[in-house]
Amino acid sequence: MAPATETTALVGGKKADEAEHLRRLKAYQGFAFFVTFGGYFMAHFSRKCYSTVKQQLQDEAGYSALVLSEMDTVFMGTYALGNVLSGKAGDTFRPTTVLAIGLFGSGLCLLAMNATLWLDIEGWSQSFGDMCILAIYFIFGFMQSTGGPVGTAVMGNWFCDKDSIKNRGLIFGLWTCHQYCGDVTAALCTAWVLGQGWPYWWALLIPAVTNILWGVLTLTLIPDPAEVGIVTDEVRVRLAKLEEKRAAMGGEAVVDEGPKPISFAGALKIPMVAQYAVAFGFFKLTNYVLFFWLPYFLGKSFEPVTANLIASLYSVGMMPGGIIVGYVSDVFGGRRACVIGTFMGCLIVFLAIFSKYSESLSAPALLVMLAIMGILVGGPNNIITSAVAADLASHPSVRGSSKSLGTVTGLINGTGAVTASIGLLAVGPLAEKFGWGAVWLYLIGCTSMGTALMGPKIYAEIFPSENSLDMKV
Numbered sequence: 001m002a003p004a005t006e007t008t009a010l011v012g013g014k015k016a017d018e019a020e021h022l023r024r025l026k027a028y029q030g031f032a033f034f035v036t037f038g039g040y041f042m043a044h045f046s047r048k049c050y051s052t053v054k055q056q057l058q059d060e061a062g063y064s065a066l067v068l069s070e071m072d073t074v075f076m077g078t079y080a081l082g083n084v085l086s087g088k089a090g091d092t093f094r095p096t097t098v099l100a101i102g103l104f105g106s107g108l109c110l111l112a113m114n115a116t117l118w119l120d121i122e123g124w125s126q127s128f129g130d131m132c133i134l135a136i137y138f139i140f141g142f143m144q145s146t147g148g149p150v151g152t153a154v155m156g157n158w159f160c161d162k163d164s165i166k167n168r169g170l171i172f173g174l175w176t177c178h179q180y181c182g183d184v185t186a187a188l189c190t191a192w193v194l195g196q197g198w199p200y201w202w203a204l205l206i207p208a209v210t211n212i213l214w215g216v217l218t219l220t221l222i223p224d225p226a227e228v229g230i231v232t233d234e235v236r237v238r239l240a241k242l243e244e245k246r247a248a249m250g251g252e253a254v255v256d257e258g259p260k261p262i263s264f265a266g267a268l269k270i271p272m273v274a275q276y277a278v279a280f281g282f283f284k285l286t287n288y289v290l291f292f293w294l295p296y297f298l299g300k301s302f303e304p305v306t307a308n309l310i311a312s313l314y315s316v317g318m319m320p321g322g323i324i325v326g327y328v329s330d331v332f333g334g335r336r337a338c339v340i341g342t343f344m345g346c347l348i349v350f351l352a353i354f355s356k357y358s359e360s361l362s363a364p365a366l367l368v369m370l371a372i373m374g375i376l377v378g379g380p381n382n383i384i385t386s387a388v389a390a391d392l393a394s395h396p397s398v399r400g401s402s403k404s405l406g407t408v409t410g411l412i413n414g415t416g417a418v419t420a421s422i423g424l425l426a427v428g429p430l431a432e433k434f435g436w437g438a439v440w441l442y443l444i445g446c447t448s449m450g451t452a453l454m455g456p457k458i459y460a461e462i463f464p465s466e467n468s469l470d471m472k473v
Helices: 008-015 018-052 054-059 065-092 095-118 126-144 147-158 162-166 168-175 178-195 202-218 233-248 264-269 273-298 304-331 336-357 363-393 405-424 427-434 436-453 455-462 466-471
Strands: none
Touching: 018 054, 018 095, 018 126, 018 147, 018 168, 018 178, 018 202, 054 065, 065 095, 065 126, 065 147, 065 405, 095 126, 095 147, 095 202, 147 168, 147 363, 147 405, 162 168, 168 304, 168 363, 178 202, 178 304, 264 273, 264 405, 273 304, 273 363, 273 405, 273 436, 273 455, 304 336, 304 363, 336 363, 336 436, 336 455, 363 405, 427 436, 436 455
């Protein structure tokens, strides 16, 4: 008897009622959404909690500002590399196991960080304490990287029916709100801990425990409908390709071993993956500059409290951005490149206005402008790493024969993080030598470059041909 494979139970499913398979698929989608949303929520919850107690880590634990900065740098480096590796791991191994490892690892890293605080290792030996905290954050970056690419892959596995694909932008736009919900919860959690008069390390212990608990829940999630015998369109495409291969071999038996994980080279050969990966880096750079530098820039004209309040409107605008871009792109038949290009074009106009009038605008005007800019930046950033990645991974050249969504998402996320991190190095020198007007012009250039890289896809969506229609899901 031949060993069971991923689709052994599906070969006889040709006679099954398609409506029943669809019913079972739809019935499980809510749980898949909930668990993967919560997993990425936990990643941002634990990541942001650390940043909310930076002052306490310096004042009470004794870590220097340099070490805290090095922690951020180490985290960004391993997080960027981890995105690429995690995406590949999610396509190669059981995705929910990879997700759970990330959650367990994140929780253990925060527990280890708490242990260094409880034992006062920094006070006992500064060099050893610095080494320990940096080593923890080196590992933490890898563990945090699983949620995006692998979670997106699981979502893609379950939301694969025709209605879900038709509304993919809206579904993933709602799903990407996890990061903002996690960030807000982290701020509220820390405020509550400090307000209760508890030691600040509770703000690290709470996300550590919740990450581990969510990891246990994640292990119960079924990563692929095929595992429970649900026949999806993806499986039908795979079986059709097997039939074609069997016919080409003169009727010889062909063993169905399920889809193979795609290689990095294979993922980059999918049309537009490389362009989107680099374009996302330029868009992410614009986001990072506005996110990290706005409070500093606004602090030159406003009181610190007012400056932070005004800057927060940018983050608030990012949450509905993904939902708006996703929904609008669904309305226009999945033409996401056109919608993203339009949003980026509007952003360039706002950046140009900002470069000329930002230092003279009133607080109400800045609030409105930054909220709109948050929508314009957040929408494309959220959709590229979710719905667009799912579109790309569904290309006819790989559909039904390769597991590629995790790898594609990881490449886009990882490349974007590296590009943005390098680009951030130019902000300080530009502002110091040429003033903040030069920084906004720099962002206009980055946004324009990213949009230009999407030019072929935008053209194909506006003027579809037989070849470009093959690229559309």
